[in-house]
Amino acid sequence: MVLVTFDDYVTRANFHFYDDLFPRALSDVVKNPNGCPATATFFVSGTHTNMTMVKTLADRGHEIASHSHTHGSPGTWSRQDWDREIQGMRQNLAHACQLPAQKVCGMRAPFLELGGDDQFSVLQDRGFLYDSSMFGGSITEDSSAPPLWPFTLHYPPSTSQTVCDQSRCPGRSYPQIWEVPLIRQYALDGRSCAMTDGCPFAGDDVSKDDVKRYLRKNFDRHYNRNRAPFMISLHATWFTNVPQSYQGLQEFLQEVSSRSDVWQVTLTQMLDWVRHPVPLSRVGEIPSWQC
Numbered sequence: 001m002v003l004v005t006f007d008d009y010v011t012r013a014n015f016h017f018y019d020d021l022f023p024r025a026l027s028d029v030v031k032n033p034n035g036c037p038a039t040a041t042f043f044v045s046g047t048h049t050n051m052t053m054v055k056t057l058a059d060r061g062h063e064i065a066s067h068s069h070t071h072g073s074p075g076t077w078s079r080q081d082w083d084r085e086i087q088g089m090r091q092n093l094a095h096a097c098q099l100p101a102q103k104v105c106g107m108r109a110p111f112l113e114l115g116g117d118d119q120f121s122v123l124q125d126r127g128f129l130y131d132s133s134m135f136g137g138s139i140t141e142d143s144s145a146p147p148l149w150p151f152t153l154h155y156p157p158s159t160s161q162t163v164c165d166q167s168r169c170p171g172r173s174y175p176q177i178w179e180v181p182l183i184r185q186y187a188l189d190g191r192s193c194a195m196t197d198g199c200p201f202a203g204d205d206v207s208k209d210d211v212k213r214y215l216r217k218n219f220d221r222h223y224n225r226n227r228a229p230f231m232i233s234l235h236a237t238w239f240t241n242v243p244q245s246y247q248g249l250q251e252f253l254q255e256v257s258s259r260s261d262v263w264q265v266t267l268t269q270m271l272d273w274v275r276h277p278v279p280l281s282r283v284g285e286i287p288s289w290q291c
Contacts, residue, residue, distance in 0.1 A: 036291035038264030049097035137184030211248025
Protein backbone atom coordinates (compact mmCIF):
# COMPACT_ATOMS: atom_id res chain seq x y z
CA MET A 1 0.00 0.00 0.00
CA VAL A 2 1.35 3.39 -1.05
CA LEU A 3 0.21 6.34 1.08
CA VAL A 4 0.62 9.82 -0.40
CA THR A 5 0.19 12.59 2.18
CA PHE A 6 0.38 16.38 1.99
CA ASP A 7 0.68 18.74 4.96
CA ASP A 8 -0.36 22.35 5.61
CA TYR A 9 -2.52 24.85 3.77
CA VAL A 10 -4.45 24.29 0.56
CA THR A 11 -4.30 27.53 -1.43
CA ARG A 12 -4.46 28.89 -4.95
CA ALA A 13 -0.65 28.82 -4.94
CA ASN A 14 -0.46 25.03 -4.58
CA PHE A 15 -3.85 23.67 -5.63
CA HIS A 16 -2.78 23.34 -9.26
CA PHE A 17 -0.25 20.68 -8.19
CA TYR A 18 -3.01 18.63 -6.59
CA ASP A 19 -5.36 19.29 -9.48
CA ASP A 20 -2.79 18.00 -11.98
CA LEU A 21 -1.66 15.06 -9.85
CA PHE A 22 -5.25 13.96 -9.17
CA PRO A 23 -7.20 15.33 -12.17
CA ARG A 24 -10.94 15.56 -12.46
CA ALA A 25 -11.11 13.55 -15.70
CA LEU A 26 -11.19 9.85 -14.80
CA SER A 27 -9.42 9.02 -18.05
CA ASP A 28 -6.34 10.89 -16.81
CA VAL A 29 -6.08 9.66 -13.21
CA VAL A 30 -3.71 7.04 -11.86
CA LYS A 31 -5.86 3.99 -11.10
CA ASN A 32 -5.71 1.13 -8.66
CA PRO A 33 -6.01 -2.49 -9.86
CA ASN A 34 -9.81 -2.41 -9.51
CA GLY A 35 -10.03 0.65 -11.77
CA CYS A 36 -10.75 3.13 -8.97
CA PRO A 37 -8.72 6.36 -8.78
CA ALA A 38 -5.65 6.45 -6.55
CA THR A 39 -6.26 8.54 -3.44
CA ALA A 40 -4.22 10.67 -1.03
CA THR A 41 -4.53 12.07 2.49
CA PHE A 42 -4.37 15.83 3.10
CA PHE A 43 -3.45 17.01 6.61
CA VAL A 44 -4.92 20.49 6.42
CA SER A 45 -4.20 23.56 8.53
CA GLY A 46 -6.75 26.32 8.69
CA THR A 47 -5.80 29.94 8.83
CA HIS A 48 -4.76 30.37 5.18
CA THR A 49 -6.61 27.45 3.60
CA ASN A 50 -9.12 27.80 0.79
CA MET A 51 -11.93 25.57 2.03
CA THR A 52 -13.63 25.45 -1.35
CA MET A 53 -10.52 23.79 -2.75
CA VAL A 54 -10.41 21.38 0.19
CA LYS A 55 -13.99 20.38 -0.60
CA THR A 56 -12.97 19.75 -4.22
CA LEU A 57 -10.32 17.31 -2.99
CA ALA A 58 -12.81 15.59 -0.69
CA ASP A 59 -15.34 15.34 -3.50
CA ARG A 60 -12.72 13.53 -5.60
CA GLY A 61 -12.37 10.85 -2.92
CA HIS A 62 -9.31 12.07 -1.03
CA GLU A 63 -9.10 11.95 2.75
CA ILE A 64 -9.13 15.22 4.69
CA ALA A 65 -7.48 15.18 8.12
CA SER A 66 -6.67 17.70 10.84
CA HIS A 67 -3.25 19.34 10.98
CA SER A 68 -4.29 21.92 13.61
CA HIS A 69 -6.06 25.22 13.11
CA THR A 70 -3.20 27.71 13.53
CA HIS A 71 -0.19 25.49 12.68
CA GLY A 72 1.58 27.04 15.64
CA SER A 73 4.41 25.44 17.58
CA PRO A 74 2.86 22.89 19.97
CA GLY A 75 5.66 23.03 22.51
CA THR A 76 3.69 25.20 24.94
CA TRP A 77 0.17 23.96 24.17
CA SER A 78 -2.01 22.86 27.06
CA ARG A 79 -4.60 20.11 26.75
CA GLN A 80 -7.20 22.79 26.12
CA ASP A 81 -5.02 24.18 23.32
CA TRP A 82 -4.70 20.75 21.75
CA ASP A 83 -8.46 20.28 21.88
CA ARG A 84 -9.07 23.66 20.26
CA GLU A 85 -6.47 23.02 17.56
CA ILE A 86 -7.37 19.40 16.72
CA GLN A 87 -11.12 19.34 17.22
CA GLY A 88 -11.64 22.91 16.07
CA MET A 89 -9.94 22.19 12.76
CA ARG A 90 -11.89 18.95 12.41
CA GLN A 91 -15.17 20.82 12.78
CA ASN A 92 -14.11 23.48 10.28
CA LEU A 93 -13.10 20.84 7.72
CA ALA A 94 -16.23 18.76 8.20
CA HIS A 95 -18.43 21.83 7.77
CA ALA A 96 -16.58 23.05 4.69
CA CYS A 97 -16.57 19.62 3.03
CA GLN A 98 -20.13 18.80 4.09
CA LEU A 99 -18.90 15.67 5.83
CA PRO A 100 -19.90 14.09 9.14
CA ALA A 101 -17.28 15.07 11.74
CA GLN A 102 -16.32 11.42 12.27
CA LYS A 103 -15.13 11.26 8.64
CA VAL A 104 -12.31 13.61 9.66
CA CYS A 105 -10.74 10.91 11.79
CA GLY A 106 -6.97 11.45 11.53
CA MET A 107 -4.50 14.11 12.57
CA ARG A 108 -0.82 15.05 12.30
CA ALA A 109 0.87 17.43 14.71
CA PRO A 110 2.47 20.58 13.29
CA PHE A 111 6.22 20.13 12.74
CA LEU A 112 5.76 16.54 14.02
CA GLU A 113 6.00 17.97 17.56
CA LEU A 114 4.14 15.58 19.82
CA GLY A 115 2.06 16.75 22.76
CA GLY A 116 2.33 13.68 24.95
CA ASP A 117 -0.76 12.69 26.90
CA ASP A 118 -2.39 16.07 26.32
CA GLN A 119 -2.53 15.38 22.59
CA PHE A 120 -3.47 11.72 22.70
CA SER A 121 -6.12 12.03 25.38
CA VAL A 122 -7.84 14.62 23.17
CA LEU A 123 -7.67 12.25 20.21
CA GLN A 124 -9.18 9.42 22.21
CA ASP A 125 -11.87 11.51 23.90
CA ARG A 126 -12.87 13.04 20.57
CA GLY A 127 -13.12 9.67 18.85
CA PHE A 128 -10.29 9.98 16.33
CA LEU A 129 -9.14 6.82 14.59
CA TYR A 130 -5.46 7.56 14.14
CA ASP A 131 -2.51 9.88 14.60
CA SER A 132 0.35 10.17 12.12
CA SER A 133 2.89 12.32 13.94
CA MET A 134 5.49 9.84 15.20
CA PHE A 135 8.55 8.96 13.21
CA GLY A 136 11.12 6.24 13.66
CA GLY A 137 13.42 3.80 11.94
CA SER A 138 17.17 3.52 11.74
CA ILE A 139 19.23 6.66 11.19
CA THR A 140 21.64 4.56 9.13
CA GLU A 141 20.55 2.98 5.88
CA ASP A 142 22.37 -0.30 6.45
CA SER A 143 20.12 -1.37 9.32
CA SER A 144 18.63 -4.85 9.08
CA ALA A 145 15.46 -3.73 10.87
CA PRO A 146 12.40 -3.90 8.59
CA PRO A 147 10.06 -0.91 8.18
CA LEU A 148 7.42 -0.59 10.86
CA TRP A 149 3.74 -1.35 10.32
CA PRO A 150 1.04 0.86 11.87
CA PHE A 151 0.31 -0.10 15.47
CA THR A 152 -2.24 0.53 18.21
CA LEU A 153 -1.49 2.52 21.34
CA HIS A 154 -2.69 -0.17 23.72
CA TYR A 155 0.78 0.18 25.23
CA PRO A 156 2.80 3.41 25.47
CA PRO A 157 5.41 3.52 22.70
CA SER A 158 9.03 3.47 23.70
CA THR A 159 11.11 6.55 23.02
CA SER A 160 13.37 4.82 20.53
CA GLN A 161 14.39 5.04 16.90
CA THR A 162 12.12 2.13 16.05
CA VAL A 163 8.83 3.62 17.30
CA CYS A 164 8.85 7.20 18.59
CA ASP A 165 12.09 9.08 18.07
CA GLN A 166 10.76 12.30 19.58
CA SER A 167 10.21 13.94 22.92
CA ARG A 168 6.75 14.00 24.55
CA CYS A 169 5.68 10.55 23.38
CA PRO A 170 2.44 9.45 25.07
CA GLY A 171 3.00 7.77 28.42
CA ARG A 172 -0.40 6.15 28.89
CA SER A 173 -2.48 3.60 27.02
CA TYR A 174 -4.86 4.78 24.27
CA PRO A 175 -6.35 1.53 22.97
CA GLN A 176 -8.74 3.23 20.55
CA ILE A 177 -6.01 5.11 18.68
CA TRP A 178 -3.85 3.80 15.87
CA GLU A 179 -0.46 5.28 15.07
CA VAL A 180 0.57 5.47 11.41
CA PRO A 181 4.26 6.33 11.81
CA LEU A 182 6.49 8.08 9.32
CA ILE A 183 9.32 5.65 8.65
CA ARG A 184 12.73 7.17 7.97
CA GLN A 185 13.69 7.31 4.33
CA TYR A 186 17.11 7.56 2.74
CA ALA A 187 18.46 9.94 0.12
CA LEU A 188 20.48 8.65 -2.81
CA ASP A 189 23.64 9.33 -0.78
CA GLY A 190 22.28 7.44 2.25
CA ARG A 191 21.38 10.35 4.49
CA SER A 192 18.10 9.87 6.38
CA CYS A 193 15.01 12.02 6.77
CA ALA A 194 11.70 11.75 8.62
CA MET A 195 9.58 13.01 5.71
CA THR A 196 10.00 12.27 2.02
CA ASP A 197 10.60 15.90 1.09
CA GLY A 198 13.23 16.24 3.82
CA CYS A 199 15.89 14.11 2.14
CA PRO A 200 18.52 16.22 0.35
CA PHE A 201 19.68 15.90 -3.23
CA ALA A 202 23.29 16.62 -4.11
CA GLY A 203 23.78 19.61 -6.40
CA ASP A 204 21.31 21.84 -8.17
CA ASP A 205 20.83 19.76 -11.31
CA VAL A 206 18.34 17.25 -9.89
CA SER A 207 16.51 15.41 -12.65
CA LYS A 208 13.14 13.71 -12.58
CA ASP A 209 15.02 10.43 -12.91
CA ASP A 210 16.95 11.23 -9.72
CA VAL A 211 13.62 11.77 -7.95
CA LYS A 212 12.22 8.51 -9.30
CA ARG A 213 15.35 6.60 -8.25
CA TYR A 214 15.02 8.06 -4.75
CA LEU A 215 11.34 7.11 -4.47
CA ARG A 216 11.89 3.69 -6.02
CA LYS A 217 14.79 2.95 -3.66
CA ASN A 218 12.63 3.61 -0.58
CA PHE A 219 9.58 1.89 -2.03
CA ASP A 220 11.63 -1.24 -2.75
CA ARG A 221 12.79 -1.39 0.88
CA HIS A 222 9.15 -1.70 1.98
CA TYR A 223 8.02 -3.85 -0.93
CA ASN A 224 10.87 -6.36 -0.72
CA ARG A 225 11.18 -6.57 3.07
CA ASN A 226 7.81 -6.86 4.80
CA ARG A 227 5.27 -4.93 2.69
CA ALA A 228 4.78 -2.31 5.41
CA PRO A 229 2.82 0.61 3.90
CA PHE A 230 5.11 3.01 2.06
CA MET A 231 4.33 6.64 2.85
CA ILE A 232 5.30 9.50 0.52
CA SER A 233 4.99 12.42 2.98
CA LEU A 234 5.21 15.84 1.39
CA HIS A 235 4.62 19.56 1.50
CA ALA A 236 3.69 21.19 -1.81
CA THR A 237 6.74 23.46 -1.41
CA TRP A 238 8.86 20.45 -2.47
CA PHE A 239 7.65 20.90 -6.03
CA THR A 240 9.07 24.44 -6.03
CA ASN A 241 12.24 23.74 -4.06
CA VAL A 242 13.11 20.70 -6.21
CA PRO A 243 11.66 21.66 -9.62
CA GLN A 244 11.86 18.17 -11.12
CA SER A 245 10.21 16.55 -8.11
CA TYR A 246 6.66 16.96 -9.38
CA GLN A 247 7.25 15.15 -12.65
CA GLY A 248 9.37 12.55 -10.90
CA LEU A 249 6.60 11.85 -8.39
CA GLN A 250 3.95 11.75 -11.09
CA GLU A 251 5.89 9.24 -13.19
CA PHE A 252 6.75 7.14 -10.14
CA LEU A 253 3.08 6.85 -9.15
CA GLN A 254 2.19 5.88 -12.70
CA GLU A 255 5.00 3.31 -12.68
CA VAL A 256 3.94 1.53 -9.49
CA SER A 257 0.29 1.61 -10.55
CA SER A 258 1.17 -0.92 -13.25
CA ARG A 259 1.70 -3.56 -10.54
CA SER A 260 -1.33 -5.67 -9.75
CA ASP A 261 -0.37 -5.88 -6.06
CA VAL A 262 0.20 -2.16 -5.39
CA TRP A 263 -2.65 0.09 -4.23
CA GLN A 264 -2.48 3.85 -3.66
CA VAL A 265 -4.91 4.53 -0.81
CA THR A 266 -5.61 6.93 2.03
CA LEU A 267 -4.51 6.28 5.59
CA THR A 268 -8.04 5.37 6.62
CA GLN A 269 -8.42 3.01 3.67
CA MET A 270 -5.13 1.38 4.64
CA LEU A 271 -6.33 0.93 8.23
CA ASP A 272 -9.55 -0.62 6.95
CA TRP A 273 -7.40 -3.44 5.57
CA VAL A 274 -5.06 -3.59 8.59
CA ARG A 275 -8.00 -3.94 10.98
CA HIS A 276 -9.85 -6.43 8.76
CA PRO A 277 -7.27 -8.04 6.44
CA VAL A 278 -8.34 -10.06 3.42
CA PRO A 279 -6.26 -11.81 0.74
CA LEU A 280 -4.91 -9.79 -2.16
CA SER A 281 -7.47 -11.39 -4.45
CA ARG A 282 -10.26 -9.80 -2.39
CA VAL A 283 -8.92 -6.36 -1.45
CA GLY A 284 -11.04 -4.76 -4.16
CA GLU A 285 -14.07 -5.90 -2.16
CA ILE A 286 -13.22 -3.67 0.82
CA PRO A 287 -16.08 -1.13 0.79
CA SER A 288 -13.86 1.92 1.19
CA TRP A 289 -11.57 0.74 -1.64
CA GLN A 290 -14.42 0.69 -4.14
CA CYS A 291 -15.69 3.58 -6.25
